[in-house]
Amino acid sequence: MEVLLFGIAKDIVGRSSFRFEEGDEMPKSVSELKQKLNNSFPDFGKLSSLAVAVNSEYAEDAKILSKGDEIAIIPPVSGG
Amino acid sequence: MNAERYDRQTILKEFGMEAQLKLQSAKVLVVGAGGLGVPVLTYLNAMGVGVLGIVDNDVVSLSNLHRQVLYSEKDINKPKVATAVLKLKEQNSETKIISHETFLTRENALEIIGDYDIVVDASDNFPTRYLVNDACVILNKPFVYGALHSFEGQVSVFNFEGGPTYRCLFPEMPKADEVPNCNENGVLGIVPGIIGNFQALEAVKILTGIGETLSGKLLLIDGLSSNFQKIRFSVNPENLKIKTLQKNYDFDCEVPINSIASDAFQQIIDKNEVQLIDVRTPKEFNRNHFSFAKNIPLSELDERHGEISYDAGIYVICQSGVRSRKAVEKLKGLHANANLINVEGGMNQISKHAIKY
Known part of the structure; x- marks a missing residue:
């Protein structure tokens, strides 16, 4: 399972992607993934408006994740 | 219209004179004449959009010049709209250019946007972006969204033919301290040029009907890796039901400032x-x-x-x-x-x- 990070999410984590490998404790849903990120990176908790895509499709919190998924974390950006 | 001027695009068989005439009769409002607005205005003007409106109330500053390539050193401290109008008229005297030397506000948004066919959101802050969204939904105008963060950008088409809106992607405006802006975070000069050009392309597709727009798709562009991603998303019908603007589009409505x-x-x-x-x-x-x-x-x-x-x-x-x-x-x-x-x-x-x- 690969997680791609955009915008401020990339800045918070300090890299543009990371993987859950075989043997890692995988998040079962989008909301679990968000929770994991909040626990590891407290600044994530500040992001109230965050889009998540699973395999290039917008996903709600309840979306179930499986191990080959590619997940994109897309915070809003405002610059112009 | 001087047909020779647009010959190189009208000889494209997918475009043709038919599309050119659609551009010529189109009225496009560009909100913001900064990093995104400059490429949008430059190309829509060059390509022959009939009426271009520009909304901005900022002045040119030295730290704009690395990305806002319409402006020169001698323009520093001059209003962006007036400066842009002069340069765009030199570029294409056939375009009717309308200046709105103001920021888009809750008070003027519906009146200004009402006169145009489509809007290009080239603003640089969340309150304006949500205001543009809501005003366009109320007036049933499609708008082209573009936004950036350091080396990355996002582009989409919202509120087009029943498609999703900005609020279908990001339902509520983030709080003031959640996401930094370009002034704090920095931006590589060419990135708004790339994003703005994608916005201009989407505007042309909406106006002429050629190709396939980014309605229902968010294009993510990462300048550092040159990765492009498209995320599909769908409309939440609730977001099309907006009938009035919010009382306030400022950050954090509970605390009056x-x-x-x-x-x-x-x-x-x-x-x-x-x-x-x-x-x-x-x-x-x-x-x-x-x-x-x-x-x-x-x-x-x-x-x-x-x-x-x-x-x-x-x-x-x-x-x-x-x-x-x-x-x-x-x-x-x-x-x-x-x-x-x-x-x-x-x-x-x-x-x-x-x-x-």
């Missing part, structure tokens, strides 16, 4: 000594500041708010008025009774009117 316009602020400081906190970075501060201003960058406010005197009024300023607003909110949370006043439009508006620093 005292503000002062830049010209009124300058009248006050002509006569009185005031306490002015400048919350920009030291680098920005060193470039220009009021002699009596105290520099406490927004990022250091938590540690250094004790350096401010809370017995007197506290004016807060930054470059464009966004960070100062965040600072006022933060200080209000720390000192509920403080008399805090945000200087609207920040140093950008000060340099527009005068000189006293």
